[in-house]
Amino acid sequence: MTVWSEDAARDLVLNAGERLALLTRGEGSYVWDGDDNRYLDFLGGIAVNALGHAHPVFVDAVSRQAATLVHVSNYFATRPQLELAARLKRLAGAGIDGRVYFSNSGAEANEAAFKLARLRGGAERPRILALENGFHGRTMGSLALTAKKTMRAPFEPMPAGVEHIPATIEALEAAMDDRVAALIVEPIQGEAGVVELPDGYLAAARSLTLAHGALLIVDEIQTGAGRTGSWFGFNHEGITPDAITLAKGIGGGFPIGALVTFGAASALFTPGSHGSTFGGNPLATAVANAVLAEIERSDLVGNAAARGVQLREAIAKIDSHLVGGVRGRGLLIGIALSAPVAGDLVAAAQRRGLIVNAANPETIRIAPALTIGDAEIEEFLTLFTAALADVQGDRTATERESTESMPAMSDQGDSK
Numbered sequence: 001m002t003v004w005s006e007d008a009a010r011d012l013v014l015n016a017g018e019r020l021a022l023l024t025r026g027e028g029s030y031v032w033d034g035d036d037n038r039y040l041d042f043l044g045g046i047a048v049n050a051l052g053h054a055h056p057v058f059v060d061a062v063s064r065q066a067a068t069l070v071h072v073s074n075y076f077a078t079r080p081q082l083e084l085a086a087r088l089k090r091l092a093g094a095g096i097d098g099r100v101y102f103s104n105s106g107a108e109a110n111e112a113a114f115k116l117a118r119l120r121g122g123a124e125r126p127r128i129l130a131l132e133n134g135f136h137g138r139t140m141g142s143l144a145l146t147a148k149k150t151m152r153a154p155f156e157p158m159p160a161g162v163e164h165i166p167a168t169i170e171a172l173e174a175a176m177d178d179r180v181a182a183l184i185v186e187p188i189q190g191e192a193g194v195v196e197l198p199d200g201y202l203a204a205a206r207s208l209t210l211a212h213g214a215l216l217i218v219d220e221i222q223t224g225a226g227r228t229g230s231w232f233g234f235n236h237e238g239i240t241p242d243a244i245t246l247a248k249g250i251g252g253g254f255p256i257g258a259l260v261t262f263g264a265a266s267a268l269f270t271p272g273s274h275g276s277t278f279g280g281n282p283l284a285t286a287v288a289n290a291v292l293a294e295i296e297r298s299d300l301v302g303n304a305a306a307r308g309v310q311l312r313e314a315i316a317k318i319d320s321h322l323v324g325g326v327r328g329r330g331l332l333i334g335i336a337l338s339a340p341v342a343g344d345l346v347a348a349a350q351r352r353g354l355i356v357n358a359a360n361p362e363t364i365r366i367a368p369a370l371t372i373g374d375a376e377i378e379e380f381l382t383l384f385t386a387a388l389a390d391v392q393g394d395r396t397a398t399e400r401e402s403t404e405s406m407p408a409m410s411d412q413g414d415s416k
Ligand SMILES: *Cc1c(COP(=O)(O)O)cnc(C)c1O
Pocket: 105, 106, 107, 108, 110, 135, 136, 137, 138, 186, 190, 191, 219, 220, 221, 222, 247, 248
């Protein structure tokens, strides 16, 4: 019998680098590996496991719906699909005119948003604006919206028309004209390392897009479903977008995505203009309904807001030279490091039984379950502080050993 890491190295497409562990089960905020080591999971499947692992509401929804009706094709409607569409419209404030398209992932939701922008634009409006450092997915359309050149370069040519502009109101004012079909933005740039937009950006984006007849599309895939302490990131600025895209947290771990359109943008798709065989199937939509209902019932949006403040205040007080600052809102948090040691820190944390993520070499990202309380936060602080000390100790030792030679540099690649 081979060990799992050899199987992974031989059989998996080489897209995500070496896997960090073989995980076998989970419960609440904890997961266990094949050797029964327990980890406190403060990554939450990258802002996905909103209810943690194996939550009874999630387990019950999957089991019941699996035993009732799983898939029928979009020639038919199902109750869970209609219920979820109505729920998303209500939560997003999409109003009576709002409409929902279901996909199976975030990238697919953004593909739908890209096509929405083209339907708005036609030949007269070929331009689509997106932000520098933005991340919108890995399929061809969503990749074209994604800023990072190294992600796009091997796959060029990209679908045409996308321009990446700096995330400032001035840059948007300069770029906006009547040939822009849409602007797509993340309220907080998660993959970039939990980077917030400048204050007032979404409000300015709303008035500029309205003035020029362009769509404002907000990518809420990482920030939605209560993650930032309000239902959606755009709520913090009180605007009404033309469309939002959702995935990650809305399914609590079950693959599902959605495009929600508001107002006149809801009339752009017509029968035959887009589709997905699996999208909106009764199993995925029943689970998302149950997850969102539980977030509402237990006020996990309020918990995300309160626990986020508690965590950020505590992280800012950690006594370590390596912690340079803390960013984010609710339970989407970026810990800025004063040295490019995020990869070493992820490894040190894992050895101590804590899962966190290196969004880039100088940022640790955490996105725990929205259900966390004092116990999980206390344990996180203990383990993370210890991991910081491990890395600090290693660095001091390395520097001592190499006073005559060059100090060793850590070079951890991207998380995605
Ligand atoms: C994760 C993410 C995506 C891509 O979602 P997938 O489900 O991985 O395709 C798109 N946009 C944002 C903001 C994301 O965080």
